Amino acid sequence: MTPKLWFLAVLLGIVALVWLSQMRRRGRYRPLAPREEPKVPDHKPELGTEAIDHASFAAAMARNDALTRRANRIQRRMLRRIRQTD
Numbered sequence: 001m002t003p004k005l006w007f008l009a010v011l012l013g014i015v016a017l018v019w020l021s022q023m024r025r026r027g028r029y030r031p032l033a034p035r036e037e038p039k040v041p042d043h044k045p046e047l048g049t050e051a052i053d054h055a056s057f058a059a060a061m062a063r064n065d066a067l068t069r070r071a072n073r074i075q076r077r078m079l080r081r082i083r084q085t086d
Contacts, residue, residue, distance in 0.1 A: 001009075
């Protein structure tokens, strides 16, 4: 092999090692200081939505989805009847 090919092979090997090490670390939390405790994600509501009752909001969204599905079903049934009479 020529020196250029050796250099290219070594360079590719280094890049592959760096890439593999970064892929292994991805998704892990690394503290900024070695003594820092790992952070636990807190489940607080977003800023500005503290006063919202999330359970009633989810229930209202579920009711709206059910009403939308029912309206779509009725509309499809009516369109089917109109097409059958033509």
